[in-house]
Amino acid sequence: MARGGRYQNRIELLQGTLDMLILRTLQWGPRHGHGIGLAIRAGSEDALCVDHGSLYPALHRLREQGWIAAEWRLTENKQRARYYRLTPAGKKQLAAERSRWERLVAAIAGVMRPA
Amino acid sequence: MKWLRRRRRTAEEELDDEIRFHLAEEARLRGESGASPDQAAASARRDFGNVTLVTELTRAAWGGRALDDLAQDLRFAWRLLKRSPGFTAVAVATLALAIGATTALFTVVDDVLLRPLPFPESERLVMVWERSPLGNPTNSVNVQNYLDWRARNRSFRDIALVQPVPMNLVGPAGAEQVRGLLVTGEFFDVLGVPPLVGRVFRRGDDVDGAPRTVVLGYGVWQRFYGGSPDVVGRKVAVNANDCEIVGVMPPGFALPGQPAEVFAAYQIDPAQAPRSGRSASTVARLRPGVTVRAAQAEMSAIAAQTERERPENNTRWGANVVPLREQAIGEVRSGLLVLFAAVVCVLLIACANIASLLIMRASARSREMTVRLALGAGRWRLVQQLVVESVLLAALGGGLGLLLARTGVPAIIAMFPSNFPLPRAEEIRVDRAALGWTAAVSLGAGLFFGLLPGLQAGRRGLADALRSGARVVSAGRRLRTVLVVAEVTLAVVLVVAAGLLIRSLAHLHAVDPGFRAERVLTLRMFILPTKYSDPDRRVAVLQQMLERVRQLPGVTSAGAIHFLPLSGANSGTDFHRLDRPAPPPGQGEATAVSVIMPGYFRTMGIPLRAGRDLDERDGLRSQRVAVVNEAFVRRIFPGEEPLGKRIFVGWGYGGGPRVEPGFEIVGVVGNVRHDGLHTEPTPTVFLSHAQQPGYMASLVVRTAGDPLALASAVRAEMARVDPEQGVLTVGTMQGLLADSIARPRLQAVLVGAFAALALVMACVGLYGVLAYSVEQRRREMGVRVAIGASPRALLGMVVGEGVRLTATGLLLGLAGALVATRFLVSLLYGVGPTDPLVFLGVAAVLLIVAAAASYVPARQAMRVDPVVVLRDE
Numbered sequence: 001m002a003r004g005g006r007y008q009n010r011i012e013l014l015q016g017t018l019d020m021l022i023l024r025t026l027q028w029g030p031r032h033g034h035g036i037g038l039a040i041r042a043g044s045e046d047a048l049c050v051d052h053g054s055l056y057p058a059l060h061r062l063r064e065q066g067w068i069a070a071e072w073r074l075t076e077n078k079q080r081a082r083y084y085r086l087t088p089a090g091k092k093q094l095a096a097e098r099s100r101w102e103r104l105v106a107a108i109a110g111v112m113r114p115a
Numbered sequence: 116m117k118w119l120r121r122r123r124r125t126a127e128e129e130l131d132d133e134i135r136f137h138l139a140e141e142a143r144l145r146g147e148s149g150a151s152p153d154q155a156a157a158s159a160r161r162d163f164g165n166v167t168l169v170t171e172l173t174r175a176a177w178g179g180r181a182l183d184d185l186a187q188d189l190r191f192a193w194r195l196l197k198r199s200p201g202f203t204a205v206a207v208a209t210l211a212l213a214i215g216a217t218t219a220l221f222t223v224v225d226d227v228l229l230r231p232l233p234f235p236e237s238e239r240l241v242m243v244w245e246r247s248p249l250g251n252p253t254n255s256v257n258v259q260n261y262l263d264w265r266a267r268n269r270s271f272r273d274i275a276l277v278q279p280v281p282m283n284l285v286g287p288a289g290a291e292q293v294r295g296l297l298v299t300g301e302f303f304d305v306l307g308v309p310p311l312v313g314r315v316f317r318r319g320d321d322v323d324g325a326p327r328t329v330v331l332g333y334g335v336w337q338r339f340y341g342g343s344p345d346v347v348g349r350k351v352a353v354n355a356n357d358c359e360i361v362g363v364m365p366p367g368f369a370l371p372g373q374p375a376e377v378f379a380a381y382q383i384d385p386a387q388a389p390r391s392g393r394s395a396s397t398v399a400r401l402r403p404g405v406t407v408r409a410a411q412a413e414m415s416a417i418a419a420q421t422e423r424e425r426p427e428n429n430t431r432w433g434a435n436v437v438p439l440r441e442q443a444i445g446e447v448r449s450g451l452l453v454l455f456a457a458v459v460c461v462l463l464i465a466c467a468n469i470a471s472l473l474i475m476r477a478s479a480r481s482r483e484m485t486v487r488l489a490l491g492a493g494r495w496r497l498v499q500q501l502v503v504e505s506v507l508l509a510a511l512g513g514g515l516g517l518l519l520a521r522t523g524v525p526a527i528i529a530m531f532p533s534n535f536p537l538p539r540a541e542e543i544r545v546d547r548a549a550l551g552w553t554a555a556v557s558l559g560a561g562l563f564f565g566l567l568p569g570l571q572a573g574r575r576g577l578a579d580a581l582r583s584g585a586r587v588v589s590a591g592r593r594l595r596t597v598l599v600v601a602e603v604t605l606a607v608v609l610v611v612a613a614g615l616l617i618r619s620l621a622h623l624h625a626v627d628p629g630f631r632a633e634r635v636l637t638l639r640m641f642i643l644p645t646k647y648s649d650p651d652r653r654v655a656v657l658q659q660m661l662e663r664v665r666q667l668p669g670v671t672s673a674g675a676i677h678f679l680p681l682s683g684a685n686s687g688t689d690f691h692r693l694d695r696p697a698p699p700p701g702q703g704e705a706t707a708v709s710v711i712m713p714g715y716f717r718t719m720g721i722p723l724r725a726g727r728d729l730d731e732r733d734g735l736r737s738q739r740v741a742v743v744n745e746a747f748v749r750r751i752f753p754g755e756e757p758l759g760k761r762i763f764v765g766w767g768y769g770g771g772p773r774v775e776p777g778f779e780i781v782g783v784v785g786n787v788r789h790d791g792l793h794t795e796p797t798p799t800v801f802l803s804h805a806q807q808p809g810y811m812a813s814l815v816v817r818t819a820g821d822p823l824a825l826a827s828a829v830r831a832e833m834a835r836v837d838p839e840q841g842v843l844t845v846g847t848m849q850g851l852l853a854d855s856i857a858r859p860r861l862q863a864v865l866v867g868a869f870a871a872l873a874l875v876m877a878c879v880g881l882y883g884v885l886a887y888s889v890e891q892r893r894r895e896m897g898v899r900v901a902i903g904a905s906p907r908a909l910l911g912m913v914v915g916e917g918v919r920l921t922a923t924g925l926l927l928g929l930a931g932a933l934v935a936t937r938f939l940v941s942l943l944y945g946v947g948p949t950d951p952l953v954f955l956g957v958a959a960v961l962l963i964v965a966a967a968a969s970y971v972p973a974r975q976a977m978r979v980d981p982v983v984v985l986r987d988e
Contacts, residue, residue: 033133034140053169056134072129077143081136082129 020097030085188503210512213465215519246433255393270410274399275302281641290841296375313347313362323384327358332376333366355645371443506561513557606877607928613870614953616863622945629787631720635848636822653808663832674715688766726782741778747798885972897981906977917969
């Protein structure tokens with residue numbers, strides 16, 4: 001399929017990591033949805049591409065959880081956009097996710113270490 | 116609710132805004148990197164993907180969304196159903212019929228077969244019967260044997276003896292006879308049901324010489340005493356004996372299979388208990404921890420002892436322990452299960468039909484579905500909507516079906532014959548269990564036929580669907596073909612079963628009962644033993660009644676017999692030829708015996724083949740005489756002259772000395788199928804009541820007009836002879852004849868109706884598939900006609916397809932029927948379960964019906980105009 005060819009350099013996001021990435025992106029300050037997508041892409045040097053069909057549902061999910069809050073603001077280009085920011089609960093969640101992630105990475109690295 | 120909706124609307128608007136912003140931002144970025152604004156916007160959109168789908172997915176993440184969808188789907192489904200009333204009517208009616216029928220029968224099956232009997236720890240209740248040398252496993256019990264069982268067994272907490280007897284009561288409307296039960300003191304303890312008023316019997320009530328006591332059933336208490344609680348202690352004349360009423364039982368109390376309105380203490384003198392003859396039954400409660408098998412082993416051992424101790428009465432007799440529940444429902448079970456299986460088949464066919472209808476609709480709506488998918492509707496969302504549609508259909512059908520069941524249950528019960536051993540028939544009604552069943556069936560049906568086309572619609576790839584456009588969706592067709600073949604298969608099994616049952620019924624109708632049943636009035640009674648203990652008086656009372664009845668205008672003749680043919684009761688006795696050496700005690704041959712009054716044969720239209728009828732010459736003090744039937748002659752006197760031969764007949768001797776000169780055979784009559792039309796006539800000896808007066812008597816009265824119109828006049832003449840002598844039941848021989856085949860008739864009628872329903876549904880299904888196939892293949896047909904196919908060839912093609920589908924179903928169905936009809940064997944008469952006539956007939960009928968169902972769509976195919984079709988493209 002054409003789609004597969006175009007994104008072959010990109011990595012499918014691991015289940016459950018998108019939420020962590022979003023929270024992490026918001027650590028540097030509020031961003032709108034589009035900006036979050038860009039930041040994840042840029043931060044991963046284009047290796048990770050966020051599917052919009054996942055991004056917006058994820059944002060709403062996180063908002064329901066109370067980990068992020070949203071407000072409408074104007075961008076530098078004077079356009080109305082919905083900005084998301086981390087809540088205190090979100091910060092805690094990010095810390096928890098991060099340590100979980102590090103344990104996972106360490107565990108996987110241990111398994112994958114050359115013999 | 117309103118603010119919720121407003122909130123949702125703002126939320127949706129905000130989401131739209133957010134995505135609009137996303138696209139704009141993306142386009143702006145791309146514009147900065149050099150693309151033209153149009154290109155930038157387009158590529159932004161392309162990369163974003165399906166906007167609607169993203170919105171849908173995001174919305175799905177909101178809470179409460181599912182409920183909202185459901186309400187929307189329900190409204191949409193309701194509008195759709197209203198828009199195609201024809202489809203809706205057919206589907207709902209099909210379901211209502213099927214669900215109604217299943218619910219009605221489920222109610223009956225649940226009440227009769229599934230629920231425990233209404234006694235505490237009813238699983239420990241058993242009946243103990245004697246096993247006769249001829250192999251009857253549930254023969255009545257001898258009183259002395261019962262006493263031995265009671266004294267020796269260790270398996271039962273208690274064992275009670277029960278003897279059904281008619282009981283004569285004198286009530287407000289004169290003498291009346293009701294069904295009564297003589298029971299020993301253990302009876303109520305065994306069943307464990309407390310009385311409503313007063314007390315039940317205790318040990319001591321059943322000792323010979325104790326004051327006579329009775330316990331009333333609820334019905335008699337209401338009819339005779341208006342339900343007054345102070346009946347306890349009152350005296351009542353039962354069979355002209357003064358008895359004290361000690362208690363009243365609650366409504367519905369009965370020993371299954373032995374309905375009774377009055378219970379009297381069975382007073383036994385152990386020293387004088389009858390050591391021959393068997394007429395009672397027993398009911399017992401197992402001790403905790405004792406199994407039926409263990410009890411059976413012990414009872415067999417005890418029976419072996421009694422056989423050694425009293426060989427003259429017990430040679431080759433055994434004991435048989437039967438759980439009460441099995442006893443109560445044993446005969447009914449197979450018939451009801453067959454009916455239930457039939458009805459489940461109908462339900463399955465109905466579901467298949469509706470699934471097929473829905474698939475057809477789904478195919479017709481494939482464009483709509485494709486468009487909705489392309490617009491971003493979630494796949495499961497579509498499936499959900501289809502399921503909601505079909506569950507709505509099923510709910511409508513189920514609701515109507517429940518109404519049908521409510522009227523159907525009484526109708527089914529009304530079809531049961533009066534002698535149908537249906538336990539607790541009067542309690543049966545559509546209740547919560549049946550409601551649950553209806554709900555489960557409707558919901559199951561809804562999910563079943565909603566999921567099939569739903570998954571079908573969901574599975575097809577979008578690109579695929581768009582590519583195929585409006586052309587044939589072959590997967591749907593294949594599924595519908597499978598469904599139709601399955602329908603035909605089930606229908607064939609049902610029609611074969613119905614065919615077998617109907618042929619059985621036809622055989623039964625064609626059977627000659629041996630008597631002429633029309634215009635014969637019957638009055639059953641029990642001659643009062645207290646007033647007529649003198650044999651001469653017992654003879655006289657019946658003679659006087661018959662003489663008076665014969666004088667009535669409209670009466671052609673009258674007679675009497677102790678047990679009417681087809682009434683379910685018969686007597687047997689041992690006998691031997693007196694011109695041969697007597698066999699050892701207890702090893703003589705057995706024969707049926709009937710005690711009659713002169714005029715019986717004439718009244719019943721039983722032909723006299725040789726010799727003479729019994730008449731006034733044969734009295735208590737003259738030579739004992741007997742008339743035998745042809746079956747008796749064939750078996751005992753093959754090739755010999757029976758007239759003038761003497762036989763010994765055990766009947767009436769009560770085990771006393773067997774004296775010469777026995778009975779002289781004076782006549783031979785034609786055979787009567789006494790035990791049922793499905794049984795062969797048994798060898799029978801007819802004795803005269805005037806020489807062997809007993810206490811059971813049924814008057815038979817042949818009338819010129821409607822027999823029941825004379826009933827009260829006949830009753831009045833009998834009362835003139837003795838006003839205290841009541842009558843148990845008044846009926847007609849035709850009624851008995853009808854009752855005797857009511858069960859096969861019920862089975863044939865119901866299974867036949869279900870089979871017809873199944874056949875019609877299968878045909879509708881077949882028609883639907885073919886009509887749709889013709890519709891889808893119009894283009895192909897047009898091309899065929901254009902290149903020279905004749906309309907006849909098209910006709911052949913469509914009918915051929917129909918017949919091919921049917922033939923597949925037919926073969927599968929016939930194979931299935933070969934297996935399934937084995938379960939019918941016990942219900943069949945005169946046909947085998949693989950009757951070739953029925954199987955071939957069903958095959959022929961099915962092919963003809965299938966051809967007819969194919970003809971209409973085939974005609975449409977013939978009318979295809981190639982010009983029109985090709986221009987359409």
